[in-house]
Amino acid sequence: MPSEQWTHPEPGDGPAAIAAQPSPEQVIAGLRATSEGGAELTQLLTPEGQRVPSTQFDPYVADVDDETLRNLYRDMVLVRRADREANAMQRQGQLGIWVPLLGQEAAQVGSGRALQPRDMAFPSYREHGVAYTRGVDLRDLIGIFRCTDHSGWDYKAHGFHPYTIVIGNQVLNATGYAMGQKFEGKVGDDDGEATICYFGDGATSQGDVHEGFVWGAVYDAPLVFFCQNNQWAISEPTERQSRLPLYQRARGYGFPGIRVDGNDVLACLAVTRWALEQCRHGNGPVLIEAFTYRMDAHTTTDDPTRYRLSDELEEWKLKDPIERVRAHLVRGGGAEPEFFDQVQAEADEFAAQLREHTFTMPEPPPERIFSNVYAESSPLLEQQRAEYLSYLDGFATAGEH
Amino acid sequence: MMELQKLTIGKAINLGLRRAMEEDPKVLIMGEDIGKLGGVFRITDGLQKDFGEQRVLDTPLAESGIIGTAVGLAVRGFRPVCEIQFEGFIFPGFDQISSQLAKLHYRTQGKIKMPVVIRVPFGGGIGAVEHHSESPESLFAHIAGLKVMAISNAADAYWGIQEAIRSDDPVLFFEPKKLYHSGALKMEIDTEATPSRVAASQLVREGTTATVVAYGPSVKVALDAAAAAEEEGKSLEVIDLRTLSPLDLGPVFESVRKTGRLIAVSEAPSESSLTSEIAARVQQECFYSLEAPVLRVTGFDTPYPPAKLEEHYLPDLDRVLHAVDRSLSW
Numbered sequence: 001m002p003s004e005q006w007t008h009p010e011p012g013d014g015p016a017a018i019a020a021q022p023s024p025e026q027v028i029a030g031l032r033a034t035s036e037g038g039a040e041l042t043q044l045l046t047p048e049g050q051r052v053p054s055t056q057f058d059p060y061v062a063d064v065d066d067e068t069l070r071n072l073y074r075d076m077v078l079v080r081r082a083d084r085e086a087n088a089m090q091r092q093g094q095l096g097i098w099v100p101l102l103g104q105e106a107a108q109v110g111s112g113r114a115l116q117p118r119d120m121a122f123p124s125y126r127e128h129g130v131a132y133t134r135g136v137d138l139r140d141l142i143g144i145f146r147c148t149d150h151s152g153w154d155y156k157a158h159g160f161h162p163y164t165i166v167i168g169n170q171v172l173n174a175t176g177y178a179m180g181q182k183f184e185g186k187v188g189d190d191d192g193e194a195t196i197c198y199f200g201d202g203a204t205s206q207g208d209v210h211e212g213f214v215w216g217a218v219y220d221a222p223l224v225f226f227c228q229n230n231q232w233a234i235s236e237p238t239e240r241q242s243r244l245p246l247y248q249r250a251r252g253y254g255f256p257g258i259r260v261d262g263n264d265v266l267a268c269l270a271v272t273r274w275a276l277e278q279c280r281h282g283n284g285p286v287l288i289e290a291f292t293y294r295m296d297a298h299t300t301t302d303d304p305t306r307y308r309l310s311d312e313l314e315e316w317k318l319k320d321p322i323e324r325v326r327a328h329l330v331r332g333g334g335a336e337p338e339f340f341d342q343v344q345a346e347a348d349e350f351a352a353q354l355r356e357h358t359f360t361m362p363e364p365p366p367e368r369i370f371s372n373v374y375a376e377s378s379p380l381l382e383q384q385r386a387e388y389l390s391y392l393d394g395f396a397t398a399g400e401h
Numbered sequence: 402m403m404e405l406q407k408l409t410i411g412k413a414i415n416l417g418l419r420r421a422m423e424e425d426p427k428v429l430i431m432g433e434d435i436g437k438l439g440g441v442f443r444i445t446d447g448l449q450k451d452f453g454e455q456r457v458l459d460t461p462l463a464e465s466g467i468i469g470t471a472v473g474l475a476v477r478g479f480r481p482v483c484e485i486q487f488e489g490f491i492f493p494g495f496d497q498i499s500s501q502l503a504k505l506h507y508r509t510q511g512k513i514k515m516p517v518v519i520r521v522p523f524g525g526g527i528g529a530v531e532h533h534s535e536s537p538e539s540l541f542a543h544i545a546g547l548k549v550m551a552i553s554n555a556a557d558a559y560w561g562i563q564e565a566i567r568s569d570d571p572v573l574f575f576e577p578k579k580l581y582h583s584g585a586l587k588m589e590i591d592t593e594a595t596p597s598r599v600a601a602s603q604l605v606r607e608g609t610t611a612t613v614v615a616y617g618p619s620v621k622v623a624l625d626a627a628a629a630a631e632e633e634g635k636s637l638e639v640i641d642l643r644t645l646s647p648l649d650l651g652p653v654f655e656s657v658r659k660t661g662r663l664i665a666v667s668e669a670p671s672e673s674s675l676t677s678e679i680a681a682r683v684q685q686e687c688f689y690s691l692e693a694p695v696l697r698v699t700g701f702d703t704p705y706p707p708a709k710l711e712e713h714y715l716p717d718l719d720r721v722l723h724a725v726d727r728s729l730s731w
């Protein structure tokens with residue numbers, strides 16, 4: 001649906017204009033999964049793998065040659081393979097839960113690869129692909145889902161904040177971090193720092209996200225709000241959260257909003273680079289709505305057959321983020337057939353390592369419960385720890401007899 | 402008419418909600434994913450199909466929004482029942498709960514009633530990731546103006562949810578998520594009977610050696626411990642609090658006067674908690690009857706650990722029995 005149809009009546013418009021407001025069906029058509037994302041969708045690679053020229057964004061991917069494209073392809077295949085492996089491991093009882101990213105590889109790899117090491121990323125809980133682009137070993141992340149750990153990587157070394165499960169919380173945290181970059185004078189030119197913050201379409205309903213938009217705007221924070229609109233917040237479709245395409249919300253806060261094809265890794269890379277450039281130069285925040293689709297369940301505890309039509313899934317399969325890069329590479333002679341086999345083999349090995357690691361992960365010892373509650377030790381807690389450990393010792397002694 | 406049904410806790414809440422909605426058209430339920438999906442625990446399964454989207458609202462994803470609009474709906478004469486997906490996600494709505502929901506009646510000298518129920522699955526033991534296993538009930542018990550209930554069995558779930566909905570006061574209704582679908586805990590309930598009152602403590606097992614007081618998921622632990630203690634020749638009396646605020650400690654005082662010993666069990670950290678309150682009031686009321694200090698078996702004063710450690714964190718039968726022994730050796 002073209003964006004012009006989104007205009008609402010203005011004050012002073014007559015009854016005819018008011019009556020001509022978009023019907024609920026029109027509102028939904030502009031938001032829905034099965035739509036094409038609208039005329040306003042930025043795309044550089046079609047689902048068939050054709051390159052679409054863009055005067056605005058081509059300069060941001062001018063350096064992307066066949067080798068870089070092959071690398072982006074490889075990133076996505078590896079990330080998907082790891083995701084499938086983790087999903088299978090959950091089914092086999094090796095993980096407590098898994099949060100699949102299937103279908104969102106391009107949004108995550110494209111945006112993640114746009115970042116510089118000096119930048120900071122604040123993920124939600126599905127950003128395994130972004131973690132990978134930040135150099136986080138996915139084996140360090142799996143403990144969260146095996147329930148041996150709450151985090152697991154060095155956030156500073158990787159510029160990748162711990163996962164956040166409470167919806168929307170991290171948006172304010174990212175805003176504060178970006179304000180700090182600004183206060184420390186780290187913005188102003190191409191070498192400036194920036195922050196990117198990931199959240200879902202559902203999250204945009206939370207007060208924290210709205211407040212993040214307000215703060216980010218008021219303090220010109222160098223912050224890219226990266227919304228992966230995967231169409232669903234568990235069972236609730238996007239129209240349960242908004243009457244307006246999400247990227248358009250940015251306007252109300254006074255910063256640019258843009259909708260990018262979230263299944264197009266090249267477009268995600270270009271648009272994120274552009275947004276980061278805005279931030280680095282001190283122009284304040286940008287909202288990116290990556291229009292994508294959650295191909296699997298929300299988590300392994302979810303049952304999408306209760307609320308989602310399979311037609312929708314079938315339609316999105318045709319827009320697969322990996323297949324379009326492959327088609328593009330094949331068509332343009334950017335890769336030999338062996339390349340794809342080699343990447344697949346590498347991905348299998350990557351997944352096998354993840355599996356091996358998961359199976360051999362040590363269980364945390366009970367004293368871990370008491371460590372790092374406070375930066376300064378607490379006498380009360382020390383006492384609890386000692387009492388509990390000696391209680392456990394009692395069992396050991398009892399068992400020896 | 403007798404209508405006996407064998408129900409799990411989850412199904413009992415579902416039927417209780419259904420009955421409340423049939424009886425009063427002003428009752429509506431609202432929350433994330435409660436419609437087509439039937440909620441993440443399927444507690445509201447089938448209700449939207451039968452009552453429509455205006456009485457079973459799949460809301461936008463925002464807890465402050467859910468609770469704040471429920472307050473407004475209540476002002477307008479509705480009786481909203483909100484579902485929070487997991488206790489760890491209630492905090493975006495904490496402001497609305499403490500500033501408006503709990504206080505409007507007082508602030509308006511009773512002119513505004515707040516018949517709002519907030520259903521909160523709580524507690525651990527399900528092997529989940531962060532924020533899905535907590536026990537924040539004491540935080541709410543501390544807020545004047547709120548009623549806090551915590552049920553432990555299917556009959557109380559069925560009658561309790563209806564009682565909460567009928568109440569003109571706001572009720573935080575804590576549900577032991579670990580036990581929702583436990584087949585072993587199924588109870589035969591006459592769903593057509595006249596309601597029995599749930600908002601009071603209940604003696605659930607008689608005994609003479611020591612008293613164990615618990616609520617929510619810990620009641621099962623206390624009962625299991627009592628069964629095990631019996632084999633060792635100790636007779637534990639078990640009391641289920643059912644309502645955490647206002648706290649009905651009458652039966653606890655009575656029991657402690659009989660046994661002389663009290664063990665309070667809860668999954669929540671102990672510092673500044675409901676078990677602190679119980680200990681304080683029991684020593685005040687039963688000082689001369691106590692043979693040993695009130696002991697507590699609780700979660701530790703730490704955030705909920707990674708779930709691989711939860712068996713250490715959560716009070717279990719052994720820890721309760723250990724406390725009984727400590728009490729007896731005083």
Ligand SMILES: Cc1ncc(C[n+]2csc(CCOP(=O)(O)OP(=O)(O)O)c2C)c(N)n1
Pocket residue numbers: 126165166167199200201202203204228230232233234294298433462464486490493
């Ligand atoms: C404050 C809060 N409320 C509820 C939940 C439970 N929950 C987890 S994920 C989710 C849906 C999130 O949807 P969206 O923001 O679109 O992100 P997606 O998972 O689709 O990437 C919900 C309701 C939560 N984690 N935090």
